[in-house]
Amino acid sequence: MKIEGITSCYIGPAISPEQFIPEHFFIYLLRGSIVGYDGHRNSVMRPGEYCIARKNHLARYSKQPDAGEFAKVVVIFDEAFLKGFQQRHKIAAASPTIGGSFLPGEKSGRVQNFVQSLEPYYRGNGQLDEPFADLKREELLLILLQIHPDWAGILFDFGIPEKIDLEAFMNKNYKFNVSIERFAYLTGRSISSFKRDFRQIFNDTPSRWLIQKRLREAYFLISKKGKKPSDIYLDIGFEDLSHFSFAFKKLFGATPGSLLGKPS
Structure with a gap:
């Protein structure tokens, strides 16, 4: 799948360059590939695939262009946005599930169609037009929670890390x-x-x-x-x-x- 003219599209606050993930973010790969490392294993993401990078986890990834091209869509689900979403949609608190730094998503035509729908709002500078940014974030999160209802326990867990080994x-x-x-x-x-x-x-x-x-x-x-x-x-x-x-x-x-x- 290809969206003409888009190399990187970001929705939400700026993504951190750190190997610490301070906020959840969704990433959809358009061109090239990504190799991610979470401290335990390497995982590869290819065009048409997506995942959630989890808040309060460590991760690093390297991009591998395809014929010199690399393109992705990134949507940041920061805590302020998620709390507002939870209140608007009356989502009950749930226990977080166990998992690594990356939550791979199931392939879905709804997610692919969402990414395609961004094109009319893309300004060409890595951002969407401001009036539509939160609306598109809301739309995406509704789609993801329909496909992955168990992700609610992770995305709406606002606690701080507990004492561990x-x-x-x-x-x-x-x-x-x-x-x-x-x-x-x-x-x-x-x-x-x-x-x-x-x-x-x-x-x-x-x-x-x-x-x-x-x-x-x-x-x-x-x-x-x-x-x-x-x-x-x-x-x-x-x-x-x-x-x-x-x-x-x-x-x-x-x-x-x-x-x-x-x-x-």
């Missing part, structure tokens, strides 16, 4: 490049209690543990799997290659490239 969470999510404050929030702790509990469990500070955990994973991937440093530094939580190489040499006394027999 810190050790299991960190060992699963250490590769995500988010702040210590985010990790504390997602484990249901204040920053002070997070640091205290962290030291009791790992006998180290969160920052030092994260760097060393990521670097040891990098060492394994390079020395045992033959991965190139430039191919893995982002995936293990570093922002740039030079910082990764500096930290790697400081810990192991050798550059990452030297493990492959190449200068770094």
Whole structure:
């Protein structure tokens, strides 16, 4: 399916570039593909498919253009909008269901028709005309809840994360490049209690543990799997290659490239 002229269409507040998802959002892929990672597995989304990225979860994704083209429609369901929707439509509170960072949607002609219906309102700058933006969000959410009524327990859960097993969470999510404050929030702790509990469990500070955990994973991937440093530094939580190489040499006394027999 193709909507002429649309490369990226956003409805609602700006989407966060972080690997932490602060608000639920719907994404529909028009062209290209997306590989998403939620700390446990990689999943691939292709044209005509859609999903919900879940609030208060960690995720990252990489886009793969098709013949140089990539296009998507993103609709942000922020908390203020969802609370108003719940009041207007008298939706009862429900217990959230268990799941990962991404909720894959069932293929539906109604969702496809909705995406097609956006074209007359698209301004060509990544946004819909303001008077229609909330109306289209409302329409989409009504469609999604008809197809996936169980999503109500997730979308209308306005609680904050509860206290969870810190050790299991960190060992699963250490590769995500988010702040210590985010990790504390997602484990249901204040920053002070997070640091205290962290030291009791790992006998180290969160920052030092994260760097060393990521670097040891990098060492394994390079020395045992033959991965190139430039191919893995982002995936293990570093922002740039030079910082990764500096930290790697400081810990192991050798550059990452030297493990492959190449200068770094």
